[in-house]
Amino acid sequence: MSLLAELASRHCSPLRGQDHLLPEDKIRGYLNALPDWERIEDGQAISKTYRFGDYYRTMAFVNALAFVAHREDHHPDLSVHYDRVVVRFSTHDVGGLSLNDFICAAKVEQLG
Known part of the structure; x- marks a missing residue:
């Protein structure tokens, strides 16, 4: 199973506090699995x-x-236009990127 499929198969959980911020190596690994996300x-x-x-x-x-x-x-910020949608994820309750952001991004990838 690819990392993208593994992330998409998971579900978000409530997260609060900086203990849930992802370390850089995890962020890079997850980002590499998500085509064209930055x-x-x-x-x-x-x-x-x-x-x-x-x-x-x-x-x-x-x-x-x-x-x-x-x-x-887990709700993204969206910018909706006639022919495009800009999707932005961040976990406000942890002050940056959490696993939930990448789970949802992977699920969105399956839609696009």
Whole structure:
């Protein structure tokens, strides 16, 4: 099983506090498994832009992503445009990147 598939098969859990911040080696490893995702905001978040042929497909993706985020209780910041969606994950309750961010990013990858 690939790392991407392994992450996508997991579920988020409530995390609070800096004890749940991921170490650099884990972040790099997980990021390598997520095609075209990048670290932003001084490494405190991850982001990817998904592009679509029209507004209908864009909104279908947003709705599917909203379902996943609700089910996992881990919600990204979204910037929605006619033909693209910018997805940004960070775990506010830990002050940076946690395992939940990468679990959800992997699930979003399965949608795109």
